[in-house]
Amino acid sequence: MDNWQGIWNKIVTFFTQTIPNGYVALIMQFLLLAILYYFVFKVLKENKGAKFIAAVVFFVILSGVTFVFSGFETYLLLLILIMIALLIFTMFHSEIKRSLLDSGNKRAKNDSLTVSGVELIIDETVRAVQNMSKKDIGALIVLSNENLPEGIVQSGTVVNAVISSQMIEAVFYPKAPLHDGAMIIEGSKIYAAGCFLPVAQNENLPKDMGSRHRAALGITAVANVTAIVVSEETGIISIIKNGVVKKRYADAADLKNALSDYYWSDLTAEGKL
Numbered sequence: 001m002d003n004w005q006g007i008w009n010k011i012v013t014f015f016t017q018t019i020p021n022g023y024v025a026l027i028m029q030f031l032l033l034a035i036l037y038y039f040v041f042k043v044l045k046e047n048k049g050a051k052f053i054a055a056v057v058f059f060v061i062l063s064g065v066t067f068v069f070s071g072f073e074t075y076l077l078l079l080i081l082i083m084i085a086l087l088i089f090t091m092f093h094s095e096i097k098r099s100l101l102d103s104g105n106k107r108a109k110n111d112s113l114t115v116s117g118v119e120l121i122i123d124e125t126v127r128a129v130q131n132m133s134k135k136d137i138g139a140l141i142v143l144s145n146e147n148l149p150e151g152i153v154q155s156g157t158v159v160n161a162v163i164s165s166q167m168i169e170a171v172f173y174p175k176a177p178l179h180d181g182a183m184i185i186e187g188s189k190i191y192a193a194g195c196f197l198p199v200a201q202n203e204n205l206p207k208d209m210g211s212r213h214r215a216a217l218g219i220t221a222v223a224n225v226t227a228i229v230v231s232e233e234t235g236i237i238s239i240i241k242n243g244v245v246k247k248r249y250a251d252a253a254d255l256k257n258a259l260s261d262y263y264w265s266d267l268t269a270e271g272k273l
Contacts, residue, residue, distance in 0.1 A: 113188050113263070121163045121188065122259045126252055128168035129228060129237060138232030139172040140182040140212045143262040144191070144225050148184065152219070156181050156195030163190055172230075182215060182227075198222060200243070209238075216240040226262055228255065 113121075125141070132139050142148070157178060161167055163185065171193045172179045178194030185191065200217035209231070216227035221243030228250075229238045239247040239258045247254045 117188065118263045122256055122263070124163055124165045125168065125185075125259055126255045128165035129230060129255055130252060131165065131169060132172060132230045133235040133237050136232060136235045137169075137172055137174060137230065138179075138212055139168075139228075139230040140197075140216055141168070141228040142182050142184050142195075142197070142216075142219060142225050143228070143259070144184050144186050144223075146186050148219075148223055148225065152195050152197060153184060153192045156184070156192045158192050159190050161190045163188065182219070213238065213240070213245075217243055217245075220244075226258055228258065 129139065129141070159171075167190060168183065170176060171183055171190070181194035182197050183190060183193045184195055197215040198218040199211065199214045200221060202214065202217060205213060205217075210233065212229050212231070216229050216238070217240055219225060220227050220240050225241075227240040229240060230236075231238070236248065237250040237255070238245055239250050239254060241258075247258070250258075
């Protein structure tokens with residue numbers, strides 16, 4: 001019992017003697033650290049970094065145990081926590097940027113979808129993309145979680161139309177007024193079309209990747225969305241996410257996988273289905 005009392009006294013002494021405001025500072029520091037690690041774990045979880053979550057928890061617990069039982073110096077404990085936070089930020093700075101952007105740009109929740117409704121939407125989208133590929137019709141479709149900045153949506157035209165292959169192909173028809181911009185899909189609807197996106201300044205892109213690919217790379221680097229691009233010059237279909245080309249020469253199966261990930265992973269994670 002005396003040992004536990006000694007441990008408790010050491011913890012209290014750490015916060016009360018090193019921080020002038022005592023218990024108030026202790027509570028504030030606990031809350032700040034809790035908020036910090038909540039956002040860190042949220043970013044890691046959303047970007048499939050579960051192994052990093054386990055590593056961070058391990059080192060935090062190890063640091064705490066070391067401090068309690070061996071009189072670890074205060075500044076070293078804080079230094080370890082700061083180093084962990086800097087490591088996470090360095091490795092996931094783009095993901096952190098996307099998460100912060102997502103948190104401030106949610107629009108009204110889209111209509112709920114059924115399993116059959118999702119399957120129909122996927123089939124219609126795949127059919128449209130493949131048809132445009134065969135005809136060398138350029139297209140840029142962004143699968144959004146209602147998390148794009150309003151400025152991007154306002155740069156185009158709000159359509160709010162039911163998703164169908166005919167509608168998608170009509171928007172990207174070369175003589176249509178909205179064909180040069182991006183189409184924004186949100187859940188069960190084509191939310192907007194003709195939208196202008198931030199363009200990635202990547203000098204290493206192949207020559208057959210034009211402005212649509214740069215726009216897809218640019219938007220996926222700053223927002224947690226997936227982009228599907230059809231090249232106007234070659235008809236090649238590309239799937240882009242997290243600022244990189246995930247799949248080049250995508251076929252029907254690749255498109256279905258990307259769309260399934262969007263509807264059954266991205267949207268369900270946000271509680272939209």
